[in-house]
Amino acid sequence: MSRAMQAFVAALLWGGIVSVAAAQGTNTGHGRYVPIDQYVPPGIAGQMALQAGKAGPNDFQPVRVKLPTTGTVTFFDGTPQRPVELAAPAQAGLLVGRMYRLRVTNLPEFPGGEFYPSIELVDRLHPPPGQAERFPVEVELFPEEFHGADNGRMITKVVYLEQPNLVQTQHLHGEKRVIDLAPAQNALAEADVLGRPIAIVRMGGRTPDVNAPDWQFWGPGAPIRLTNVSITGPQTQFRGSPRGVIQPANFTSPQR
Amino acid sequence: MKYYFLALGTVVVVCVGCAMDGQQLTKKGEFHAPPAAMMQRPGPMVDGPGPGVLPMMAPPPQRPFALTTSQVRFVGPDGMKVGWQVPNGYAENQLVAPARYNFVQGQTYRLKLAGIPGHEGLTIYPTLKVYPAHPNTEAYLSHNSLPLQINVEDLEQVEGNNFVTKVIYLPDARYQELAVANVETLVSTRLDPGVDPIQEADKMGTIMAVLEMGNLDLEMPNPVAPQGTALNADGSEVQQVAYRAAFDGEQGQMMPPMPIGPAGQHVNGIPNAMMMAGMGLPGQPAGPISGVNMPVWGMPTTGTPIGLPGPTHLPYGGPAGLKSHTVRNLTKTDIGKPVDHMLIDVEHEPGISLPHPVKYVNYKEKHPVYSPGEVGYPAWAQPQGADGAYCPPGQQPQP
Numbered sequence: 001m002s003r004a005m006q007a008f009v010a011a012l013l014w015g016g017i018v019s020v021a022a023a024q025g026t027n028t029g030h031g032r033y034v035p036i037d038q039y040v041p042p043g044i045a046g047q048m049a050l051q052a053g054k055a056g057p058n059d060f061q062p063v064r065v066k067l068p069t070t071g072t073v074t075f076f077d078g079t080p081q082r083p084v085e086l087a088a089p090a091q092a093g094l095l096v097g098r099m100y101r102l103r104v105t106n107l108p109e110f111p112g113g114e115f116y117p118s119i120e121l122v123d124r125l126h127p128p129p130g131q132a133e134r135f136p137v138e139v140e141l142f143p144e145e146f147h148g149a150d151n152g153r154m155i156t157k158v159v160y161l162e163q164p165n166l167v168q169t170q171h172l173h174g175e176k177r178v179i180d181l182a183p184a185q186n187a188l189a190e191a192d193v194l195g196r197p198i199a200i201v202r203m204g205g206r207t208p209d210v211n212a213p214d215w216q217f218w219g220p221g222a223p224i225r226l227t228n229v230s231i232t233g234p235q236t237q238f239r240g241s242p243r244g245v246i247q248p249a250n251f252t253s254p255q256r
Numbered sequence: 257m258k259y260y261f262l263a264l265g266t267v268v269v270v271c272v273g274c275a276m277d278g279q280q281l282t283k284k285g286e287f288h289a290p291p292a293a294m295m296q297r298p299g300p301m302v303d304g305p306g307p308g309v310l311p312m313m314a315p316p317p318q319r320p321f322a323l324t325t326s327q328v329r330f331v332g333p334d335g336m337k338v339g340w341q342v343p344n345g346y347a348e349n350q351l352v353a354p355a356r357y358n359f360v361q362g363q364t365y366r367l368k369l370a371g372i373p374g375h376e377g378l379t380i381y382p383t384l385k386v387y388p389a390h391p392n393t394e395a396y397l398s399h400n401s402l403p404l405q406i407n408v409e410d411l412e413q414v415e416g417n418n419f420v421t422k423v424i425y426l427p428d429a430r431y432q433e434l435a436v437a438n439v440e441t442l443v444s445t446r447l448d449p450g451v452d453p454i455q456e457a458d459k460m461g462t463i464m465a466v467l468e469m470g471n472l473d474l475e476m477p478n479p480v481a482p483q484g485t486a487l488n489a490d491g492s493e494v495q496q497v498a499y500r501a502a503f504d505g506e507q508g509q510m511m512p513p514m515p516i517g518p519a520g521q522h523v524n525g526i527p528n529a530m531m532m533a534g535m536g537l538p539g540q541p542a543g544p545i546s547g548v549n550m551p552v553w554g555m556p557t558t559g560t561p562i563g564l565p566g567p568t569h570l571p572y573g574g575p576a577g578l579k580s581h582t583v584r585n586l587t588k589t590d591i592g593k594p595v596d597h598m599l600i601d602v603e604h605e606p607g608i609s610l611p612h613p614v615k616y617v618n619y620k621e622k623h624p625v626y627s628p629g630e631v632g633y634p635a636w637a638q639p640q641g642a643d644g645a646y647c648p649p650g651q652q653p654q655p
Contacts, residue, residue, distance in 0.1 A: 152329065202395060204396070212358035
């Protein structure tokens with residue numbers, strides 16, 4: 001059910017950041033006007049979502065990050081000094097409206113490679129009470145996206161929740177639907193036509209610089225929440241307490 | 257007959273007017289939001305203080321993911337050693353390409369490129385201008401590095417006494433034919449003579465960095481001793497003793513680069529609020545106040561032949577005798593009269609167009625109405641009569 005209701009969309013926009021698109025809102029043709037697009041500065045869409053009341057400032061939305069095969073996904077709990085390393089697929093609760101920087105390592109396809117995508121939640125799901133962990137927002141990173149980021153290109157994806165009456169039945173049990181858009185198209189508006197935009201995922205080739213560290217690279221920081229260990233499978237390894245509550249003393253320093 | 261057409265026209269206008277609010281004639285179903293920079297602020301000249309009595313209406317919202325550095329990736333040639341200017345000299349071998357470094361935005365740096373494979377004897381000192389982040393480029397700069405590739409053609413141009421300018425910019429979508437696009441680099445040597453690569457790049461996108469390089473040697477020893485320089489017995493110049501810092505990255509001596517100037521004057525394209533007397537608050541000297549933060553009004557500042565302001569009393573100690581001191585400027589000038597009314601027209605193309613606010617909502621619920629006998633119950637909820645038979649609503653036995 002999670003896969004059925006969690007459609008995936010994406011605008012694989014290799015490197016395109018445009019001023020024209022940023023200067024134009026989009027009328028979706030369905031009575032919706034989307035004043036922003038995926039090119040707004042990171043964090044702005046999330047702030048506007050909070051101001052619009054799409055979620056409360058303390059609402060944690062579980063997010064599951066899936067990799068092509070195996071690998072390690074590191075969340076940062078508030079600051080880069082508190083990394084939480086999880087084996088893929090990794091799941092953690094993130095606050096809506098905040099920016100999170102992730103670290104993806106140990107990819108067998110990219111030995112020694114490090115990637116630092118970011119996730120910005122602009123909305124939340126509404127699962128049955130008490131079952132939020134069963135229905136996370138699935139963010140899947142594909143091999144071609146890692147290749148693009150490794151070559152210095154930028155990938156911007158918009159994950160949306162598909163509207164039930166617009167579900168294409170042939171995709172109920174297949175791969176997640178990925179739609180490539182031209183750079184000038186508004187991915188948020190397109191996702192709004194097909195459903196409800198949930199998250200903006202960005203990934204490029206920038207990595208932390210040891211010689212000249214920029215702490216802004218990690219963003220303002222926000223807490224994460226780890227609850228259900230079994231949901232991510234037996235390979236999940238927490239570096240926190242067994243209850244999933246993050247303890248600063250239990251974590252290693254970030255690799256900077 | 258004409259009354260018939262008049263009445264018909266009136267009916268048409270009334271009927272059509274009820275269905276149209278006028279936007280259909282001028283709108284094409286498109287809306288245009290303000291630029292991204294304006295979306296972050298209330299607007300130009302509206303977020304300042306009120307007319308001298310109010311504090312700031314609202315500070316600009318904090319940019320949550322605003323990096324202060326741009327990561328420059330020296331792609332190649334492989335093995336090229338990158339150094340940069342630091343106080344009192346150059347820090348050499350700080351990086352070996354391919355490598356990357358975070359440069360503070362809005363600054364100009366002097367680089368030192370040496371040890372280029374195939375050009376071992378060549379050392380060039382390019383300037384690298386790292387432009388400030390723009391709302392259009394913030395997402396890119398926070399996730400990507402700026403590729404800086406120096407190829408054989410660039411080196412041949414430099415050795416040929418040519419000036420090479422490389423502009424790294426993020427192209428607008430209308431200049432990207434394919435979705436598989438990337439940051440682009442505009443090189444002056446590939447453009448027609450007279451074409452400014454910076455202006456061309458600015459037309460097609462947002463500039464993030466500019467590299468300018470020639471063959472000027474900035475560390476060449478002075479071959480001819482300046483006049484007055486002390487010479488040794490053999491005629492060579494006496495080397496003065498001075499502190500000169502030397503940093504060699506190969507020995508682990510790292511030193512951040514020293515900015516030598518600003519770069520990129522644009523910030524976000526939105527002008528700040530224009531206010532008379534500055535940004536002060538009541539009770540604080542903000543604007544020019546005579547005698548407080550500027551000379552007293554009337555203080556003579558005109559020079560005299562003796563270099564002192566004001567009327568002179570010469571000879572000193574004697575009575576004041578100078579009654580007139582006149583300096584005439586006979587230069588013919590034609591600089592126009594002072595402007596008494598200034599008009600600045602600004603315009604967005606296309607203009608800002610947003611959906612009009614909702615002024616009418618019609619909320620209507622329709623509920624089904626059933627007559628007795630039309631309501632059915634599922635089997636598990638059927639009210640049972642005394643004998644177990646179906647008992648319609650309203651006829652159930654009372655307990």
